[in-house]
Amino acid sequence: xxxxxxxxxxxxxxxxxxxxxxxxxxxxxxxxxxxxxxxxxxxxxxxxxxxxxxxxxxxxxxxxxxxxxxxxxxxxxxxxxxxxxxxxxxxxxxxxxxxxxxxxxxxxxxxxxxxxxxxxxxxxxxxxxxxxxxxxxxxxxxxxxxxxxxxxxxxxxxxxxxxxxxxxxxxxxxxxxxxxxxxxxxxxxxxxxxxxxxxxxxxxxxxxxxxxxxxxxxxxxxxxxxxxxxxxxxx
Amino acid sequence: xxxxxxxxxxxxxxxxxxxxxxxxxxxxxxxxxxxxxxxxxxxxxxxxxxxxxxxxxxxxxxxxxxxxxxxxxxxxxxxxxxxxxxxxxxxxxxxxxxxxxxxxxxxxxxxxxxxxxxxxxxxxxxxxxxxxxxxxxxxxxxxxxxxxxxxxxxxxxxxxxxxxxxxxxxxxxxxxxxxxxxxxxxxxxxxxxxxxxxxxxxxxxxxxxxxxxxxxxxxxxxxxxxxxxxxxxxxxxxxxxxxxxxxxxxxxxxxxxxxxxxxxxxxxxxxxxxxxxxxxxxxxxxxxxxxxxxxxxxxxxxxxxxxxxxxxxxxxxxxxxxxxxxxxxxxxxxxxxxxxxxxxxxxxxxxxxxxxxxxxxxxxxxxxxxxxxxxxxxxxxxxxxxxxxxxxxxxxxxxxxxxxxxxxxxxxxxxxxxxxxxx
Numbered sequence: 001x002x003x004x005x006x007x008x009x010x011x012x013x014x015x016x017x018x019x020x021x022x023x024x025x026x027x028x029x030x031x032x033x034x035x036x037x038x039x040x041x042x043x044x045x046x047x048x049x050x051x052x053x054x055x056x057x058x059x060x061x062x063x064x065x066x067x068x069x070x071x072x073x074x075x076x077x078x079x080x081x082x083x084x085x086x087x088x089x090x091x092x093x094x095x096x097x098x099x100x101x102x103x104x105x106x107x108x109x110x111x112x113x114x115x116x117x118x119x120x121x122x123x124x125x126x127x128x129x130x131x132x133x134x135x136x137x138x139x140x141x142x143x144x145x146x147x148x149x150x151x152x153x154x155x156x157x158x159x160x161x162x163x164x165x166x167x168x169x170x171x172x173x174x175x176x177x178x179x180x181x182x183x184x185x186x187x188x189x190x191x192x193x194x195x196x197x198x199x200x201x202x203x204x205x206x207x208x209x210x211x212x213x214x215x216x217x218x219x220x221x222x223x224x225x226x227x228x229x230x231x232x233x234x235x
Numbered sequence: 236x237x238x239x240x241x242x243x244x245x246x247x248x249x250x251x252x253x254x255x256x257x258x259x260x261x262x263x264x265x266x267x268x269x270x271x272x273x274x275x276x277x278x279x280x281x282x283x284x285x286x287x288x289x290x291x292x293x294x295x296x297x298x299x300x301x302x303x304x305x306x307x308x309x310x311x312x313x314x315x316x317x318x319x320x321x322x323x324x325x326x327x328x329x330x331x332x333x334x335x336x337x338x339x340x341x342x343x344x345x346x347x348x349x350x351x352x353x354x355x356x357x358x359x360x361x362x363x364x365x366x367x368x369x370x371x372x373x374x375x376x377x378x379x380x381x382x383x384x385x386x387x388x389x390x391x392x393x394x395x396x397x398x399x400x401x402x403x404x405x406x407x408x409x410x411x412x413x414x415x416x417x418x419x420x421x422x423x424x425x426x427x428x429x430x431x432x433x434x435x436x437x438x439x440x441x442x443x444x445x446x447x448x449x450x451x452x453x454x455x456x457x458x459x460x461x462x463x464x465x466x467x468x469x470x471x472x473x474x475x476x477x478x479x480x481x482x483x484x485x486x487x488x489x490x491x492x493x494x495x496x497x498x499x500x501x502x503x504x505x506x507x508x509x510x511x512x513x514x515x516x517x518x519x520x521x522x523x524x525x526x527x528x529x530x531x532x533x534x535x536x537x538x539x540x541x542x543x544x545x546x547x548x549x550x551x552x553x554x555x556x557x558x559x560x561x562x563x564x565x566x567x568x569x570x571x572x573x574x575x576x577x578x579x580x581x582x583x584x585x586x587x588x589x590x591x592x593x594x595x596x597x598x599x600x601x602x603x604x605x606x607x608x609x610x611x612x613x614x615x616x617x618x619x620x621x622x623x624x625x626x627x628x629x630x631x632x633x634x635x636x637x638x639x640x641x642x643x644x645x646x647x648x649x650x651x652x653x654x655x656x657x658x
Contacts, residue, residue: 058652061571063570063571063651063652064652083575083576084575084576084577087570087573087574087575087576088573088575089573090573091572091573091574094573096571096572098655102564102567102568102571102655104565104568104569105565106251106252106255107248111244114244115572116572116573118241119569119572119574119575119578121241124243163572
């Protein structure tokens with residue numbers, strides 16, 4: 001058994017494997033990936049399609065469990081958790097930002113930001129108060145009562161970032177956050193992540209665009225389910 | 236309080252969801268509306284009908300045993316040909332009354348009565364009256380409120396007085412607007428003074444000892460004037476029957492004595508009546524029977540209403556399954572954010588309950604209105620029992636949970652990764 005992670009290691013992957021059986025064939029989406037991410041760092045996970053990037057994202061995001069290996073998130077081994085524990089882990093330790101925003105269409109901006117706090121059990125008044133602060137932080141406080149359908153793509157992504165920050169997660173996990181945005185808006189959103197990094201957040205960026213990856217301070221490149229290269233402070 | 240704070244956003248979400256799909260929600264709720272409405276309405280109609288039956292039986296008196304003369308069947312009394320032109324003698328006797336009084340334990344009163352149909356007239360007006368020749372105790376056993384005057388007394392019987400008590404119904408047809416008490420009316424061959432008026436029995440589906448236009452006269456007067464034979468003349472000659480007593484009403488000391496009492500009466504009478512020319516009716520038995528019938532009635536009606544509720548519930552389930560498919564992505568988002576499966580189940584259950592309880596509330600209104608309309612248009616008595624409202628409401632909430640559970644479980648069991656990818 002590999003040693004437990006050090007206190008400043010927010011993510012530690014030890015020989016992560018993820019195998020699927022498709023028919024008679026075993027697909028090795030991840031085949032022994034190991035790296036660590038320190039608290040307050042800014043990482044990009046890169047790789048061409050089919051490299052295991054999506055599987056990596058799902059495992060990092062506690063949506064999937066590895067077939068083998070240990071994944072320590074905030075000093076807890078996620079690989080051994082059941083569905084409810086995984087859900088709680090996502091709720092407390094992870095903030096997702098998706099390529100297509102994934103806001104709940106029938107809820108207002110404020111209500112969307114409140115959703116994670118709702119599941120955490122915060123009272124209504126506190127939820128609203130915090131949501132207003134978060135909206136302010138991403139520059140969306142003038143649109144609190146609007147529905148997502150009334151916002152532009154960039155605005156929706158800002159709301160999604162605010163929602164991801166709602167429970168003050170250990171890791172902000174962004175999956176192609178600029179994939180659906182034009183270049184000007186992309187720059188704004190990346191600026192927002194930069195700000196969050198500077199404020200001490202741990203940011204993991206999953207992308208296939210080298211331009212976007214350059215915003216990160218460190219980079220993992222995956223190929224065929226293995227780590228091809230590690231660059232930056234974590235290497 | 237904290238729980239409410241947690242549930243409220245989901246209740247509001249359920250409400251807005253219902254509002255967004257107005258037509259769909261309305262049609263889905265309609266199933267619940269009619270289901271709940273029919274449960275309440277059917278129970279009210281059933282309860283009304285059975286209460287009416289029970290009331291009329293209760294009016295016969297639950298402590299009473301009715302012994303009645305019946306014409307024996309021809310096989311026992313000989314061929315009808317031999318009867319032609321002769322007098323058929325059968326039925327209960329005064330002796331029977333004494334025997335019952337002496338041998339059956341727990342008898343409080345016995346009331347002999349003879350009933351015949353006779354013509355009554357007052358001046359121009361005439362009416363076929365059912366004449367009940369009886370004793371004052373009749374009014375003790377078969378209770379009727381006295382509207383005017385007095386009922387028969389021992390004195391009337393002793394003196395063979397030509398007095399009669401009429402029912403309200405008979406009075407109205409015979410005496411019309413004139414002063415009733417003290418009028419002299421002719422009944423068959425006798426002239427009687429009207430001394431009192433009693434209330435008619437209202438409605439009733441079970442044969443009552445008195446009905447419609449009745450006239451009560453002392454039994455002694457009846458014997459003196461009319462005798463005991465009732466002779467009818469027909470084309471083929473004369474046909475007659477002699478019945479000493481039409482019926483004997485036996486009042487027992489309490490309801491527990493009724494059943495053994497009726498058996499004892501049966502035993503006593505059977506010994507002296509070789510031909511079976513009497514029958515025994517026990518209102519208490521009828522009452523118990525009616526109560527059994529009522530229960531069956533309620534079960535059948537309840538089952539029919541239950542089926543319509545089931546159909547309503549299936550409608551809701553169907554819509555919720557569609558809604559789960561429609562909201563797959565939302566479920567994926569919520570799961571990714573960190574909602575446990577149970578939270579998703581609760582969210583969808585609340586959504587279903589909003590539909591079913593909403594429908595149930597409207598159904599409650601419908602269910603209260605339908606029996607009122609029935610009563611208004613048909614005059615049928617309906618009784619809405621409070622428990623049926625709670626029952627119907629409980630069922631509608633229950634259906635929301637039962638039929639919402641499957642779609643909710645399906646929603647919760649979705650794989651978040653797949654659900655997020657769903658378009």
